[in-house]
Amino acid sequence: MTTTSGGQVRRLRLPAALLTAALIATPTFAAPAFAAPSVLETTTLGAAGAGSVTEPEPESAPATAPATVTGEGLQQMAVPGVDETAAEDEGAREEATALTPPNLTDTVASIPAKDLNVATTEPDPADDDQLAALTAEKATKEFTAAGLTWTPDANDEVIEAAVRLREDGTWSEWTSLEVLNPGSEGEGTEAGTEPVLSLSADGIQARVLTASGETPADLKINLVAAGTLVTDSKPKATTAASTGTSVDGAALKPAVITRSEWGAKESQANTTTRRSAKLQAMYVHHTASKNTYTEKQAKDQIRGIFNYHTNVLKWDDIGYQFLVDRFGNIYEGRRGSMNDLIVGAQAGGYNANTIGVSALGNFDEVEPPEALVEALTRVLAWKGYQYNLNVKGTTTLTTSTVGPSTAKYKNGVQVTVPVILGHRNTNLTACPGRFLYSKLGSIRTEVSKRIAASTSKYGKAHAVLKAPAASGSYSGDSPVSRDGKIKLGWKSVSRATKYQIMVRSLSDSRIWWAGKTVTGTSADVTIAAGETAIFGIRARDDSGRVSSTTWLVQSTRPKAPIATRNYTRWTTAGLNLRKSADVDSDRLLTIPAGKKITVTATSGNWSRTTYGGKTGWVSSSYLSAVAKPAGKQYRYASTNTRLLKSASSTAAKVVRVSKYEKIQLLQTSNSWSKAKLGSNTGWVKTYKLSAAAPQGKMHRYAAINTKLLKSASPSATKVVSLPKRKKVQLLKTSNAWSKVKLGSKTGWVKSWKLYSKVPTSR
Numbered sequence: 001m002t003t004t005s006g007g008q009v010r011r012l013r014l015p016a017a018l019l020t021a022a023l024i025a026t027p028t029f030a031a032p033a034f035a036a037p038s039v040l041e042t043t044t045l046g047a048a049g050a051g052s053v054t055e056p057e058p059e060s061a062p063a064t065a066p067a068t069v070t071g072e073g074l075q076q077m078a079v080p081g082v083d084e085t086a087a088e089d090e091g092a093r094e095e096a097t098a099l100t101p102p103n104l105t106d107t108v109a110s111i112p113a114k115d116l117n118v119a120t121t122e123p124d125p126a127d128d129d130q131l132a133a134l135t136a137e138k139a140t141k142e143f144t145a146a147g148l149t150w151t152p153d154a155n156d157e158v159i160e161a162a163v164r165l166r167e168d169g170t171w172s173e174w175t176s177l178e179v180l181n182p183g184s185e186g187e188g189t190e191a192g193t194e195p196v197l198s199l200s201a202d203g204i205q206a207r208v209l210t211a212s213g214e215t216p217a218d219l220k221i222n223l224v225a226a227g228t229l230v231t232d233s234k235p236k237a238t239t240a241a242s243t244g245t246s247v248d249g250a251a252l253k254p255a256v257i258t259r260s261e262w263g264a265k266e267s268q269a270n271t272t273t274r275r276s277a278k279l280q281a282m283y284v285h286h287t288a289s290k291n292t293y294t295e296k297q298a299k300d301q302i303r304g305i306f307n308y309h310t311n312v313l314k315w316d317d318i319g320y321q322f323l324v325d326r327f328g329n330i331y332e333g334r335r336g337s338m339n340d341l342i343v344g345a346q347a348g349g350y351n352a353n354t355i356g357v358s359a360l361g362n363f364d365e366v367e368p369p370e371a372l373v374e375a376l377t378r379v380l381a382w383k384g385y386q387y388n389l390n391v392k393g394t395t396t397l398t399t400s401t402v403g404p405s406t407a408k409y410k411n412g413v414q415v416t417v418p419v420i421l422g423h424r425n426t427n428l429t430a431c432p433g434r435f436l437y438s439k440l441g442s443i444r445t446e447v448s449k450r451i452a453a454s455t456s457k458y459g460k461a462h463a464v465l466k467a468p469a470a471s472g473s474y475s476g477d478s479p480v481s482r483d484g485k486i487k488l489g490w491k492s493v494s495r496a497t498k499y500q501i502m503v504r505s506l507s508d509s510r511i512w513w514a515g516k517t518v519t520g521t522s523a524d525v526t527i528a529a530g531e532t533a534i535f536g537i538r539a540r541d542d543s544g545r546v547s548s549t550t551w552l553v554q555s556t557r558p559k560a561p562i563a564t565r566n567y568t569r570w571t572t573a574g575l576n577l578r579k580s581a582d583v584d585s586d587r588l589l590t591i592p593a594g595k596k597i598t599v600t601a602t603s604g605n606w607s608r609t610t611y612g613g614k615t616g617w618v619s620s621s622y623l624s625a626v627a628k629p630a631g632k633q634y635r636y637a638s639t640n641t642r643l644l645k646s647a648s649s650t651a652a653k654v655v656r657v658s659k660y661e662k663i664q665l666l667q668t669s670n671s672w673s674k675a676k677l678g679s680n681t682g683w684v685k686t687y688k689l690s691a692a693a694p695q696g697k698m699h700r701y702a703a704i705n706t707k708l709l710k711s712a713s714p715s716a717t718k719v720v721s722l723p724k725r726k727k728v729q730l731l732k733t734s735n736a737w738s739k740v741k742l743g744s745k746t747g748w749v750k751s752w753k754l755y756s757k758v759p760t761s762r
Contacts, residue, residue: 067263069303072227074311075140079133079148079206079219084703084755086136092207093125096162096174099196099288101430115413123160123176123209129653130159132215133208137164137171142202144226144304149192149312150208150216152181155671155685156649157211161193163221166203174207178406178429180313180348191216195224195308197289197301212649214641217687222312226304229263229296246458248339248545249386252450254378256322256338257331262299264306264318264335271335272316274343275502275512276353277549279387280395282380283347284440285320285358285423286432291366298325301360309345319345321355322379328371330379333358339544343511349399349407350426352510355383363433373436377443380420381450385461391419391447397426398510420444465539465547468493471521484527484557488535492521493547496539501525502549504534512536512549530559562603569607569623571595574669577616581606588614593667596627633665635675635689637733640751643682647672654682658733658751660694678734698730700740700754708747712737719747728754 086092124130148161162176177193206221244251259266293301306318321337321344324330336342337355346356357379359372384391396416399409406427409415415426422440423431455461472489490499501515501523517540527533534554539547573593578585581603591597591611597618601608606617637657644651647669655677657663663684664676673686705724709716712734720742722728728740728749738751 067261068230069227069263069265070230071225072265072303072307073141073225074307075143075221075223075225077135077138077221077223079135079208079215079221081215082131082134083136086134086205087131088704092134092205094174095125096123096160096176096207098176098430099178099194115409125160125162125174125207125209127209129213130209130211131207132158132210132213133206133219135204135206135221137166137203137205138221139166139203140201140223142200142225143198143223144300145195145197145224145308146201146204147177147193147195147222147308147312148206148208148219149190149222150219152191153216153649153685155647156214156216158191158208158216159211160207160209162207163196164205165196165198165201167198167201171203171205180406190313192222192313195305195312197287197304199290199293199297210649212644214649214685215639222308224304224307224312226300226307227263229299244454244458246454246461247464249382249454249461251454251458251461252378252382252385254330254375254382257299257329259332259335262331263303266335268307268310269317269335272342273514274352275514275549276341276343277504277510277512278353279341279355279383279389280353280419281350281397281417282383282389282391282420283350283354283356283423284376284380284420284432284436284443285346285356286363286436287323287358287360288362288364288431288433289360291326291361293326293360295325295327295329298327298329298360299331302331315345319356320358321346322357323360324357324372324375324379325360326369326372328375330375336544340546347423348405348427349401349409349411350397352400352508353397356423359432359436363436364430365433366435368433368436368439373439373443377446377450380443381447384419384447385451385454388460389419389451391451392444393419395419399426400508400510418444420447463547464545465496465541466493467548467550468496468499468521468537468539470537470550470552481527481555481557484529484531484555486525486527486535486553486555487522488525488537488552489522490537490550490552493539495541496547497542498540500538500540500546502536502538504536506532506534506554527555527557529557532556559603562601562608565599565601565607567599569597569599569609569625570627571597571618571622572624572668573622574667575618575622577609577611577614577618579616581608581617585617588616590669591618593669597623599623634662635665635673635691636693637661637663637684637688638690639688641684641688643675643677643680643684645682647674647683649685651683655680656736656751657684658736658738659756660698660730661733662693663689665689700728700730700738700756702726702728702749703753703755706749706753708740708742708745708749710747712739712748716748720745722749730754 146163146165158179160176161179162174164174165172175196177196179193181191204221208216208219210216289301302323309315309318317334320333321342322330322333332338334342334344343351344356345351347354357376359368359376394416396414399407399411399413399415401407401411406429408426408428417425420440420443422437423429424437468490471491498517498519500517502512503515504512525535535552536549537552538549571591571593575591577588577591579588589612597609597611599607599609602620605620607620607623608617637659640659642656643654645654657677666674666676668686671686672683673689674683702722702724706722708719708722710719722742728742731739731741733751736751737748738754739748
């Protein structure tokens with residue numbers, strides 16, 4: 001299975017011997033330390049001399065006209081919370097089977113428990129405190145891939161996201177999907193799951209468990225229909241194998257079915273700017289899907305993955321660089337992978353300096369066919385030869401994650417792994433399945449034999465283009481460039497038609513970011529204020545083939561100067577006073593909300609002030625020119641929620657808060673609000689509160705057969721019976737109780753027994 005390195009931790013139990021030493025992974029979100037240098041977003045890449053600047057062209061043009069596809073589509077259905085009727089069905093609370101269950105073998109014995117990125121709490125669908133969302137069984141149009149997405153919450157964790165599918169009129173068991181998040185080395189804006197693939201599903205039921213029991217914001221079911229290739233009867237590879245030569249490893253290049261042949265809609269994909277500095281390892285995956293597909297359906301499955309990754313998860317492209325099927329066909333995956341080291345989204349935490357080849361099917365269930373193993377061997381031999389890898393050896397990868405991740409190890413941990421490895425070697429997954437994983441030893445041996453034979457016959461593989469040599473002096477050659485303007489120069493390369501400017505951050509030597517191309521041998525660039533950038537250059541030809549990258553210059557442009565100020569502001573939230581104008585700077589103290597401060601200087605979006613005898617910087621986003629309103633402030637719960645002991649979704653519950661319940665607002669801090677309900681004080685997410693009181697009459701429907709009571713107590717006298725689905729007028733809420741009116745009778749009922757919509761009946 002594929003994953004961005006922001007993919008969330010699969011929860012499992014560790015062996016008892018490790019429990020006392022294991023550190024639990026805590027979900028946090030922050031800007032990746034290895035994010036693209038902002039020089040790429042703000043740099044002026046201008047021409048100089050004989051050159052002209054052009055936008056980066058697609059990394060590989062389709063070999064033929066795009067295939068005609070009909071019936072493609074995306075169905076999206078909002079999941080507002082728990083369907084009360086579905087929740088009464090015992091089958092809805094059955095445990096799910098993981099699509100790719102975590103595997104801690106291979107590495108646990110050699111890695112200290114403190115470096116393992118695992119948690120010890122298992123999901124429990126029978127636990128009401130975890131159940132955040134549950135749908136009824138839904139009939140749909142036929143689809144190829146299904147998954148869930150939501151808006152990530154730094155203070156909450158999706159413990160499990162599971163689905164059931166209806167195929168050929170029969171409902172499957174619950175399947176737990178791999179949970180992903182946007183973040184480190186990955187791409188996209190959506191948190192969600194990897195897709196489950198189907199050949200003929202037309203129904204779905206979804207369930208989500210969270211640490212807080214709260215429904216994730218903007219939770220959706222996403223169903224992808226891959227459509228049908230109109231002109232296709234059998235896969236054909238128009239990209240034929242090359243004749244014997246060591247240039248770019250061509251002697252071992254196999255025939256490959258191109259993106260246009262399997263029906264990739266190129267308008268959906270972006271050519272990612274990330275390039276690996278070198279190739280260290282090659283991952284083997286499986287898609288954990290049906291093993292009974294036809295040759296024609298293989299392309300449908302690939303389009304399903306592609307459409308889900310790009311349209312649903314908002315990734316740049318399909319996550320894998322290559323795919324293979326059970327008939328021995330090889331498919332081009334991520335655009336540009338034929339000629340370049342395009343960074344993919346296939347091994348969370350280890351996408352840089354690696355590539356991934358995915359086998360269509362579930363090889364935790366069956367042995368991989370010989371034709372599939374042969375196709376896999378051909379791809380690995382080609383790329384291993386092209387980049388001169390010791391395919392029977394090992395290499396060291398550095399874990400790079402931000403926030404929740406499927407990586408087995410914590411950010412920064414170095415892991416020694418085989419050069420040809422399974423996804424399970426570094427991530428919490430069974431991928432590529434036990435039967436395919438057991439064949440990796442023999443695959444390494446065969447790949448090594450083929451590389452040795454080609455090396456003996458043709459010599460070591462080498463790039464068709466030589467790397468450009470640096471030429472000229474640079475205005476930015478000194479460590480600091482005050483205006484950020486630098487002139488780059490290099491020597492021409494035989495057979496090169498363009499030169500591509502490459503940029504690298506100081507903190508991450510694994511990735512070059514591909515900039516614009518010029519046709520000459522010089523260019524002017526400008527670094528953004530506050531940035532340090534390393535510039536390089538590489539040659540390209542008209543076929544998209546590239547040379548290695550030559551380092552040209554490293555330079556820093558200082559930050560903008562600090563502007564002196566003297567005015568008054570009020571804090572709108574609890575603000576951290578930091579030592580410098582940087583979110584990673586040391587915290588000096590916290591300034592409460594509503595405090596009057598004097599701003600003495602600004603720098604970007606930061607303001608300098610003195611509070612409590614300490615001088616530091618606060619975010620200007622939480623300062624107001626208007627004083628905090630006098631007197632008590634109140635809010636109304638916009639959803640059923642709870643007050644917690646601290647500003648964390650994993651904190652203990654203080655008391656339940658019913659929808660529309662009035663509470664006193666005490667303070668706000670970042671995305672949390674401290675509030676008082678009766679004698680109880682606690683924290684609640686700010687977005688769950690509304691300043692506006694509910695208007696007009698409000699009604700509810702009984703979720704189950706129950707009764708109205710004279711007071712808000714289970715031992716109170718019964719007023720009248722309240723049948724299931726009966727409509728009542730909501731008068732007020734208090735803690736976990738609601739006061740309602742049924743006809744002329746008034747009484748109290750537990751809030752969870754009421755539903756905002758008419759419960760459906762089966």
